[in-house]
Amino acid sequence: MAKKQNKTTATTATGIGQAQRLGIFGASGCGKTTKAREITAGLRRVVYFDPLGEWAREKGVIAYVTISKLQQALRRNFVQGFKCAFIPSFGEEESQLQELSRFLTLIQDGYASGQHRAQLTFVIDELDTSFPTGSMQKNRKNAFGFLCCRGRHYGINLIGISQRMHLVDNVFRANCSGIYLFRHAEPADIDIGVKMLGTEYRNAFKSLDNYQYIYKSGQKIFVKK
Numbered sequence: 001m002a003k004k005q006n007k008t009t010a011t012t013a014t015g016i017g018q019a020q021r022l023g024i025f026g027a028s029g030c031g032k033t034t035k036a037r038e039i040t041a042g043l044r045r046v047v048y049f050d051p052l053g054e055w056a057r058e059k060g061v062i063a064y065v066t067i068s069k070l071q072q073a074l075r076r077n078f079v080q081g082f083k084c085a086f087i088p089s090f091g092e093e094e095s096q097l098q099e100l101s102r103f104l105t106l107i108q109d110g111y112a113s114g115q116h117r118a119q120l121t122f123v124i125d126e127l128d129t130s131f132p133t134g135s136m137q138k139n140r141k142n143a144f145g146f147l148c149c150r151g152r153h154y155g156i157n158l159i160g161i162s163q164r165m166h167l168v169d170n171v172f173r174a175n176c177s178g179i180y181l182f183r184h185a186e187p188a189d190i191d192i193g194v195k196m197l198g199t200e201y202r203n204a205f206k207s208l209d210n211y212q213y214i215y216k217s218g219q220k221i222f223v224k225k
C-alpha cells in the first residue's frame with residue numbers, strides 16, 4: 001500500500017523496517033515539538049494526539065475533536081495517507097488515548113496479518129496527561145500500553161512527548177527504542193535522565209541548553225550540542 005516507508009523505521013537485514021517508539025522529553029521551550037515536526041515532516045500516515053491544539057495549526061494537518069470523525073477520515077484515506085490531529089476533551093485525555101489506540105490497532109490489523117506493509121506514526125504530545133505513571137498498574141489492559149509493548153507488530157510507530165518524564169508511565173519509557181533528552185528543569189526528571197544515561201553523563205545532561213539534547217538508543221548515546 002504505502003510506497004514510501006516511514007522515516008522512523010530502521011531497515012533490517014530483511015529490508016523490512018521495524019516500527020519504532022521514540023520519547024522526546026524536556027522542559028518547556030527546549031525544542032521538543034520542533035524535533036517531532038522534523039521527524040514526522042516526510043511521513044505519509046501520521047496521527048497527532050494533541051491536547052493543546054498545537055499540531056492542529058500545522059500546515060497540512062486536519063484537526064478533529066471527535067474520535068468518530070477522525071476514524072471516518074482515517075478509513076477514507078487509509079491508502080493515500082493522512083496527517084490528522086485529534087484534540088482530546090479536557091479531563092478525558094486518558095480514556096480518549098485508549099479509545100484512539102484501540103482504533104489504530106484495529107485499522108492496522110492487516111499489517112499484523114501480513115496483508116500490507118504500510119506503517120503509521122502516532123505522536124502523543126503531553127503524554128504525562130494521557131498515560132501518567134500508574135496507568136498500567138490501574139489497568140493492565142490499557143490500550144496505549146498495548147501499543148507500547150506490541151505496536152511494532154501492527155506497524156505503529158510511537159512518538160511520545162512530555163515536559164515531565166517522571167510523570168509518564170514507565171511502560172512507555174521502558175519500551176522506547178530511542179529517547180531524546182533535552183534540557184530538564186525538575187530534579188525528579190534529571191534523576192531519571194541520569195539513571196538512563198549513566199552517571200558519566202550527569203554533567204553533560206545538566207548543562208544542556210535549549211535545542212541541545214542527548215539521544216540514547218540501546219547502548220548508543222549521542223550528544224547534540
Ligand SMILES: Nc1ncnc2c1ncn2[C@@H]1O[C@H](COP(=O)(O)OP(=O)(O)OP(=O)(O)O)[C@@H](O)[C@H]1O
Binds near residue numbers: 028
Ligand atoms: N533547534 C532549534 N534552533 C532554533 N530555534 C529552535 C530550535 N528548536 C526549537 N526552536 C524554537 O524554540 C521555540 C520553542 O520550541 P518548541 O515549540 O519546539 O519547544 P517545546 O519543547 O515543544 O516547548 P513546549 O514544552 O512549551 O511545548 C520555538 O519558537 C522554536 O521555533
Ligand SMILES: [Mg+2]
Binds near residue numbers: 032033034
Ligand atoms: Mg511543544
